[in-house]
Amino acid sequence: EAGVTQFPSHSVIEKGQTVTLRCDPISGHDNLYWYRRVMGKEIKFLLHFVKESKQDESGMPNNRFLAERTGGTYSTLKVQPAELEDSGVYFCASSQVYRAGELFFGEGSRLTVL
Amino acid sequence: EDQVTQSPEALRLQEGESSSLNCSYTVSGLRGLFWYRQDPGKGPEFLFTLYSAGEEKEKERLKATLTKKESFLHITAPKPEDSATYLCAVQENTGFQKLVFGTGTRLLVSP
Numbered sequence: 001e002a003g004v005t006q007f008p009s010h011s012v013i014e015k016g017q018t019v020t021l022r023c024d025p026i027s028g029h030d031n032l033y034w035y036r037r038v039m040g041k042e043i044k045f046l047l048h049f050v051k052e053s054k055q056d057e058s059g060m061p062n063n064r065f066l067a068e069r070t071g072g073t074y075s076t077l078k079v080q081p082a083e084l085e086d087s088g089v090y091f092c093a094s095s096q097v098y099r100a101g102e103l104f105f106g107e108g109s110r111l112t113v114l
Numbered sequence: 115e116d117q118v119t120q121s122p123e124a125l126r127l128q129e130g131e132s133s134s135l136n137c138s139y140t141v142s143g144l145r146g147l148f149w150y151r152q153d154p155g156k157g158p159e160f161l162f163t164l165y166s167a168g169e170e171k172e173k174e175r176l177k178a179t180l181t182k183k184e185s186f187l188h189i190t191a192p193k194p195e196d197s198a199t200y201l202c203a204v205q206e207n208t209g210f211q212k213l214v215f216g217t218g219t220r221l222l223v224s225p
Binding site for chain 2: 004031033035041042043044045048055056058059091093100101102103104105106107108
């Protein structure tokens with residue numbers, strides 16, 4: 001069974017540019033989450049989808065971040081325009097509906113903003 | 115606000131030398147406490163869920179325990195392949211499912 005896949009694995013962009021990260025969850029997992037780890041800090045929650053609906057977006061830093069989940073399948077996280085403090089590793093995770101804390105994480109997308 | 119504090123930040127053990135990692139938490143109502151393992155360049159990998167004080171879970175050389183204020187991850191006779199960062203996370207008993215993570219304990223087991 002394929003795991004959670006994320007693309008790209010690493011992106012380097014200039015401040016002010018746009019980046020879109022993609023996540024393909026495990027098939028059949030209705031829950032999809034985005035988390036972020038910035039240098040030296042703990043992994044922090046960004047948002048949670050149940051199917052195509054945003055269940056909780058309390059962790060989104062500001063309106064430069066936009067997440068979508070098309071048809072309840074893959075998800076994208078767009079940062080526009082990127083700032084230096086957006087650098088970090090963005091993790092996507094998925095889970096089954098009734099095992100919400102047992103997350104399956106992707107390997108992460110490392111974002112470097114110069 | 116929910117808080118999770120892990121100690122020590124880093125731990126070096128000799129192969130076979132047992133030890134424990136600590137996770138202290140502050141949460142208004144605990145739905146669950148979770149342990150994950152993370153290898154360099156990888157995403158966290160789920161290990162255990164604990165729901166109530168007194169609960170214990172075991173997997174190979176790892177055993178997780180839970181009290182009302184903290185959790186311990188006991189590592190018995192570790193091997194070099196147990197080297198990783200161990201993360202603790204809590205989920206509050208609200209309608210939301212977000213996990214609040216600690217910064218982790220980096221474990222290095224030398225042969």
